[in-house]
Amino acid sequence: MPTATPSAPTNTLGFTKQDYVGSKSTLCAGCGHDAITAQIINAAFESNIEGYRVTKYSGIGCSSKTPAYFINQGWGFNSVHGRMPAIATGASLANRNLINIGVSGDGDSMSIGMGQFVHAVRRNIPMIYIIEDNGVYGLTKGQFSATADKGAFLKSGAVNELPPIDPCTLAIELGCGFVARCFSGNPKQLNAILKSAFAYQGTVVLDIISPCVTFNNHDASTRSYKHVKDHDFPLHDLGFIQYSEVEDVEIPAGGTEVVTFPDGSKVAIKAIHEDYDPTDRFGAMKAIHESMAKGEFLTGLLYINPTQPPLTEVLNLVDEPLASLGEAQLKPSPAVLEEIMRSLM
C-alpha cells in the first residue's frame, strides 16, 4: 500500500519515491553501482511501476548485491555465480505478469555466465538485463574481468594482455531488440533509458560503465571516472514519454527520431554526436566497433527494435500466469487417462 506523506510527491499509483527504495547499500562509498541503483529507483517511481510485480535477480559479485538496495516491495533472488539468466527465465515463464530486473556484472555475465547470457538474449526473455561493468572482479579484490581493455593496468601493475568482450555488440549480434550503453556518471541519460526499458517487452541489455572506486579508479585505468567521463560520447538526447502521457507531450519536429513501444510509450531520440540511427542494426555495429577502436564509449540507445516477441509469446502461453493455474485447469480427466491406457493396450 502507498505510504504517502503529505509533503512527498507521489506518482499516479500514489506511491512516493521512498516506496521504491531498498535496504542500505553496503558497497564502497562512491561506487558507481549505487548511482545505478538510485536511477532504478527514480525510473521505477516515475514509470509508475507496481512494486509487488517486480522481481529482482542476480548472480554473485558486487553488482549482484544491489537488488537488495532497491524496490523492497518486490521479490529478490540472489542466486549463484553467472546463473541469473536461468533464474529469470524460469520465474518469468511461471508468471508472465512479473516485471523482471536482472543485475549482473562483467565477471558474472561475460565470464562464468557467458553461456547463460547468450541464450537468455537469444530467447528474448522479458527482462531488463543490467551489466554493471567496471572491468574488474571487485568482491574478490580486483582481478581483471573479460571486459577489461587490452593493455589495461591493475593497481598492482599487472597488465591485461587479452582483448575485451563487448556485451553490446554481442547482444546486437544475438538479436537483442534493445541494447544500450550508459555511464553511471550520467544520471539523466540512464534515467531515460531505464524508463524506456520498462516499456520494452523482451530482453533489454544495458551495459552500464560503472567505475570501481576501490580497485579500478587509478590514473592508468580505462574504467576510472575521469577516463570514462573524458571518453564518453553520448549519441543523443533521449526523452521518454510513457503511454499515459503521450497526448500531453509535444515532440519537436525535425532532427528527432521517435520509436514507439507496443504499449504506446515513445522515446524521442535527438541526435547530438553524429548521424547515428539506432534502428539500423548493421550501422550500429559498425559505429560501435569504430568508436571502440578509438578508445571511446558511445553511450545511449545503441539499437532498438520494439516489436520482437518475447519468449512468453513465442511459446503461445495462456494469458493467466502459469503459477496461478489450479488443478481444474491442469489435471486431465479420468476419461483422458482411460483413452491413453487403451492406446497402450
Add this chain to the structure above:
Amino acid sequence: MTASLAAPLKPLGAKTRINDFSIQVATVNGSGSQTANSVLLRAIFQMGVFVSGKNLFPSNIAGLPTWFTIRASAKGYVARKASNEMLILMNPETAKEDIAKADTGALVIYDEPLQLDKLRSDLSYIPVPFQKLVTASCPEPKLHKLVKNMIYVGVAARLLSVDMAEVKNAITKQLKGKAKAIEINQGAAVAGYDWAMENLPDQDHIKVVRDNKTQGLIIVDGNEACALGALFAGVTVVGWYPITPASSLVETFIDYAEEYRKDPKTGKSTVAIVQMEDELASAGVVLAAGWAGARSMTSTAGPGVSLMSEFIGLGYYVEAPGVFFNVARTGPSTGLPTRTQQSDVELCAKCSHGDTQHINLYPGTMEECFQFAYDAFDLAERFQTPIFVVTDLDLGMQNWSSKPFAYPASPYDRGKVLNQQQLTEAKDWGRYKDVDGDGICYRSLPGTAGGKGAYFTRGSGHNEYAQYSEKPEDYVAVVDRLRRKYETAKAHVPTPVFRNQGSAKGVLAFGSSDPAVIEAQDLLAETGLKTDYLRLRALPFTAEIDAFVKEKQVVYVVEQNRDGQMANLFRETYPEHATKFRSILHYNGHAIDAKCIVDQITAFEQK
C-alpha cells in the same frame, strides 16, 4: 535349400518350454530392427503371454551392433534372463561371436549367406534366404533394408506357433495409421511365415501357447509412465536438455501436452517447455519456476545431475521446489550412455556441496513410475525442495507390461503458500520461520499484490526473515531446521514393499532390480533358502526400514553399481548394524538377472 535345412530339427531332449523362453535378436542399429522386435514382442503379448523386452543398443545412430532380448514367462518373471533358447542373427559383424556365446541347444535363425552352421555342432541351425524373400515380397528396393527384419518375425512366428493374425495386428498397432508401411511390413512378415511353413519342419523346443495372462494389460516404458504422471500432476514449466536415456521422457510429455494441455477456447498452452542450453540452466529454470509458484520439472541422467548440482544445492538451501527425473545410465563420466546402472544413488541422496540431503523416489514398476511422478510434484511443493525421481535406462527405455494406471485421485498438495489476505493478516511473518515445528515454513509467491510478503531469496547465509546473516546462531538454526524438515519427510514418502517368506535373512533392493530379485527369491527358496525381501521406494528411510534393519540377522543389499552405494547409505544411517549389510552387485551395463543374485547370495551363505 541347404543340407542343414533339409535335415529335420531334432527334439532337444528336455521337454518343450511352453511360454517360457528367451529370444535374442542381433541386428545393426538404424536398420528398422526396433520395429520388427517390438512387433514380435507385441504379438506374443497379444497371445496372452507375459513377455518383456530388453533393447541393448549402442550409443550411435546407425551401423553398430544392437541386441534385443524377448523373454516370455508363464510365471510372470520379467527380468533379463542370462540364457537364450533362440537366436536370430542378422548382423554379420557379430554373428560369430554370438554363436560362440550361444547356450547349448539353442535354435539359431540366421541370414543364409553367413554360413554359420559349421561353427558349432551343439546348436540347431535355421538358415533363411532373407534377401530372396525380401526381393519377392517388397517391390521397392530402397525399402528392402528396413523390411528385411520383418521377415524374421514371420519365421519366428511360425516356429513358435504365434498366430499370424496377432503379428498383423501388432504391425498395425506399431505403425499407427501409416497404411502403406503397414501393408509392406505385413507382406514381409507373411512372406517369412509362408516360407517357413513350406520349408521348415516343426520344432518342439520352445512354443507359444495362447494364454490369458495379459488381458487388459498395457505395454509401456518408464519414461512414458513418468511423462504421464507429470501430465496428470499438472506440470506447468519444463526446462530440459537432451541426454540419453532421459530425452524420451520430456519428448513423450511434449507429445501429450500438445494434445491435452491446450486451453480449449484459445488454443494457448498451459505449459512452458524450453530446451535449455545445458542441464545447469535447466535446473535454474526448474527451481526459479517453482519459486515463482509453478509446478516444474526436468529430466536428465547422471552427467546432467553432475552439472545441475550447483543449482540443486541452491534449491535445497533457499527452499525452492522442483522435480528432477534422473533416468540413470552407466557412469562415471560419459560411461556407457545406452546401458543401465543404479550408480547415482549417493549423488542424488546428497547432491551439491555442503551438508545437503534430498528426498529421492525410487519407483520399481510402471505403475509406480506414473504414481511417483505424480506424487513428486506434491512432495516438491509440500517440502519446498528439489525432489529426485530416480529410475534408470532399464525402467525408462525398455518395454514393460503393466496393469493400466489408476487415476491419481488425490488433490494437488500445493504446500504452505500464503495468499494476499493471509499475508496481510499474518503477524511477524518470516519466510524461514518454523511456525508448525515440522521444519517446513510458509512461503509467499512473487507477484502477490497487497504490499506484504516480498522477501529476498539468497543462496548466502540468511536468518528466519530471509535477511543476510553471517551469525553462527542464524546459520545453525537454518541448517538444523532443514534437517528437521528431512525428518518430517519420512512420514510422507512411499513406504517399502515387502515380499516375505518368513526368514531372518533380508534382501533389500530398489528400482529396476525388483523383477530379478523376485525371481531370485523363488529360485533360492527352491534350494531351501527363504528370504524376506524389502523393496525400498524412497529416501529418507522410513520407520518400516528401521524395523527391518534391526530385525534381520543379515541384509543382502542388491544394487546395480560397483561400490554398493545404497549399502553405504545404510551403513552410515545404521552404524550399529553396519556389519549386517552384504552387497550383491551387478554393474556391467546389462540389466540385472536373477542368476547373478542367486549365485552371490549362495556364495555368501556357503562361507
